[in-house]
Amino acid sequence: MRVTQMLIPTLREVPAEADTISHQLLLxxxxxxKVAAGIYTLLPLGNRVxxxxxxxxREEMDRAGxxxxxxxxxxPAELWHQTGRWDxxxxxxxRLKDRHGRDFCLGPTHEELITYLFxxxxxxxxxxxxxxxxINNKYRDERRPRFGLMRGREFIMKDxxxxxxxxxxxAVSYQKMYDAYxxxxxxCGLRFRAVEADAGAIGGDHSHEFMVxxxxxxxxxxxxxxxxxxxNVEKTPCHYQASEEKEEAGILQLVATPGARTVEDVASYLxxxxxxxxxxxxxxxxxxxxxxxxxxxxxxxxxxVLNYLNATHLEIADExxxxxxxxxxxxxxxxxxxxxxxxxxxxxxxxxxxxxAVAGANQKEYHYINVNPGRDYQVDYYxxxxxxxxxxxxxxxxxxxKVQRGIExxxxxxxRTKYSEAMGATILDEQGKERPVIMGCYGIGVTxxxxxxxxxxxxxxxxxxxxxxxxxxxxxxxVNQRDPQLAGxxxxxxxxxxxxxxxxxxxxxxERPGVKFKDADLIGYPARVVIGKKMLSDGLVEIKWRSSGExxxxxxxxxxxxxxxxxxxxxx
RNA sequence: CGGGGUGUGGCGUAGUUUGGUAGCGCGCUUGGUUUGGGACCAAGAGGUCGGGAGUUCAAAUCUCCCCACCCCGACCA
Numbered sequence: 179m180r181v182t183q184m185l186i187p188t189l190r191e192v193p194a195e196a197d198t199i200s201h202q203l204l205l206x207x208x209x210x211x212k213v214a215a216g217i218y219t220l221l222p223l224g225n226r227v228x229x230x231x232x233x234x235x236r237e238e239m240d241r242a243g244x245x246x247x248x249x250x251x252x253x254p255a256e257l258w259h260q261t262g263r264w265d266x267x268x269x270x271x272x273r274l275k276d277r278h279g280r281d282f283c284l285g286p287t288h289e290e291l292i293t294y295l296f297x298x299x300x301x302x303x304x305x306x307x308x309x310x311x312x313i314n315n316k317y318r319d320e321r322r323p324r325f326g327l328m329r330g331r332e333f334i335m336k337d338x339x340x341x342x343x344x345x346x347x348x349a350v351s352y353q354k355m356y357d358a359y360x361x362x363x364x365x366c367g368l369r370f371r372a373v374e375a376d377a378g379a380i381g382g383d384h385s386h387e388f389m390v391x392x393x394x395x396x397x398x399x400x401x402x403x404x405x406x407x408x409x410n411v412e413k414t415p416c417h418y419q420a421s422e423e424k425e426e427a428g429i430l431q432l433v434a435t436p437g438a439r440t441v442e443d444v445a446s447y448l449x450x451x452x453x454x455x456x457x458x459x460x461x462x463x464x465x466x467x468x469x470x471x472x473x474x475x476x477x478x479x480x481x482x483v484l485n486y487l488n489a490t491h492l493e494i495a496d497e498x499x500x501x502x503x504x505x506x507x508x509x510x511x512x513x514x515x516x517x518x519x520x521x522x523x524x525x526x527x528x529x530x531x532x533x534x535a536v537a538g539a540n541q542k543e544y545h546y547i548n549v550n551p552g553r554d555y556q557v558d559y560y561x562x563x564x565x566x567x568x569x570x571x572x573x574x575x576x577x578x579x580k581v582q583r584g585i586e587x588x589x590x591x592x593x594r595t596k597y598s599e600a601m602g603a604t605i606l607d608e609q610g611k612e613r614p615v616i617m618g619c620y621g622i623g624v625t626x627x628x629x630x631x632x633x634x635x636x637x638x639x640x641x642x643x644x645x646x647x648x649x650x651x652x653x654x655x656x657v658n659q660r661d662p663q664l665a666g667x668x669x670x671x672x673x674x675x676x677x678x679x680x681x682x683x684x685x686x687x688x689e690r691p692g693v694k695f696k697d698a699d700l701i702g703y704p705a706r707v708v709i710g711k712k713m714l715s716d717g718l719v720e721i722k723w724r725s726s727g728e729x730x731x732x733x734x735x736x737x738x739x740x741x742x743x744x745x746x747x748x749x750x
Numbered sequence: 751c752g753g754g755g756u757g758u759g760g761c762g763u764a765g766u767u768u769g770g771u772a773g774c775g776c777g778c779u780u781g782g783u784u785u786g787g788g789a790c791c792a793a794g795a796g797g798u799c800g801g802g803a804g805u806u807c808a809a810a811u812c813u814c815c816c817c818a819c820c821c822c823g824a825c826c827a
Binding site for chain 1: 775777786787825
């Protein structure tokens with residue numbers, strides 16, 4: 179391919195709309211363009227990256243026994259009514275009506291369609307296991323699309339669904355996918371970690387996320403530097419050990435704390451450590467208000483609270499809702515709360531040992547000091563409700579955990595019979611007995627993986643693509659395209675490369691070398707091959723590697739072999 | 751959805767406070783010179799100033815309404 183035949187609109191300046199690195203670089207490198215919030219055009223180079231990722235995914239899905247098919251994007255509401263998700267999914271689903279007024283949606287996911295297909299076509303355990311997948315667009319009307327391709331409203335996803343006759347079969351399918359995912363992300367040249375995850379609203383009880391390690395990632399994860407434990411921080415259990423020493427309980431006292439609303443304010447006003455503060459947060463869970471107590475320096479783990487209460491929806495209470503209870507925001511506390519309201523009080527286990535603490539007095543500008551559990555307030559349920567932090571013990575081996583940030587690019591679930599039961603997807607087993615098929619669901623965000631790769635691998639000058647997913651592995655140019663001799667050698671080498679099967683882009687533009695070098699760095703081709711003065715004087719071609727900056731010279735007839743060898747070693 | 755912000759040629763922006771009819775850099779076109787890290791000279795093209803309504807002799811600038819986009823939060827296989 180020649181640059182003069184392509185469309186590669188690179189940008190010198192950073193578009194004002196982008197402040198995520200990957201978004202900026204993908205725009206500047208001429209790979210993507212925004213059409214609307216969260217909706218993007220993939221330009222030729224971006225499209226090539228996506229196709230390379232898809233190809234790796236395809237190969238690994240096939241290797242694991244997956245079979246590709248293609249489900250429709252436009253889906254009838256009827257199928258979603260069968261699982262009840264038409265009403266549950268909410269405003270995140272793009273909905274539309276056809277000319278007859280019938281309801282449809284643009285598929286945000288495809289469990290309904292695949293389960294429907296299965297229920298129509300597969301009847302016997304003898305046809306199992308079955309692993310069906312597709313690579314297709316997904317549509318989610320996110321409340322707030324952001325970070326460019328990272329969280330779009332239209333995006334490309336690979337989704338595979340496993341069908342097994344029993345739990346053992348599901349375990350095998352799940353492990354196959356776990357292994358396949360590890361291979362996919364390794365082959366994409368990414369540093370990643372598979373972590374235990376919360377299964378969330380999709381249901382199921384066993385789940386892993388694949389996180390690309392990047393400081394800019396939205397998710398936080400914990401991992402053990404000694405054993406193989408790793409987990410989304412939402413899921414990391416916090417070990418609780420009852421404290422040995424028990425402080426002498428002081429006298430409960432009301433003290434004025436004017437203007438001190440946050441834990442830090444209160445702690446510094448009273449000259450105390452934040453660990454001596456009892457943080458009381460009101461949440462609305464499935465429409466009901468509850469209170470969660472944690473130590474002042476801790477964060478409430480909302481997922482743990484949600485799971486403990488077996489609820490589906492949780493949000494922090496707003497000032498209006500607090501007002502209705504007559505509790506001033508910033509001064510909430512458990513003392514006397516029972517007498518005023520019927521809210522459920524959850525206490526993090528650590529608060530059991532929080533003696534002589536400071537807590538809001540439920541009146542404006544006042545806190546209590548010397549607050550003690552049992553004596554001054556009662557908790558309905560104690561449990562693990564806080565977010566784990568660096569240094570908390572590993573749940574497997576007790577070593578201090580480390581914390582990292584990551585970008586979720588893959589997620590695998592055991593769905594079991596949630597959808598098969600709802601949609602009557604049953605099979606006949608060996609005894610001729612009808613039973614719901616056991617399902618698993620496995621997703622990879624393809625476009626997000628592209629963005630994650632950039633997020634993880636770039637420098638001041640631009641993107642540094644891993645070889646396996648680079649838009650082209652090699653860019654070739656003459657330092658002066660006007661010089662007939664140099665241009666002639668470049669042309670010759672180009673044909674030679676094409677003949678040798680090298681994935682090469684020939685920058686044949688009549689631009690000054692600086693322009694072409696800058697573009698090459700920005701776009702991030704792994705190898706840059708330049709025909710310059712050394713060609714005329716010594717018959718040598720220059721090869722520069724994007725990732726290391728290393729430069730070597732080779733004779734014209736050696737270049738192709740050198741590139742092939744080095745590139746293939748970089749892929750593994 | 752709550753809070754904050756921004757909309758001016760393709761990109762980045764000045765001008766808005768104090769109304770007087772739009773400027774700069776990059777990019778683009780043509781000609782010439784140039785060719786190892788985003789060249790130079792010359793001549794050009796390109797703007798309903800996000801949209802609508804209003805105030806005014808006069809609106810990018812003031813008022814009202816709407817829209818889009820961005821950021822924080824909430825939300826999220």
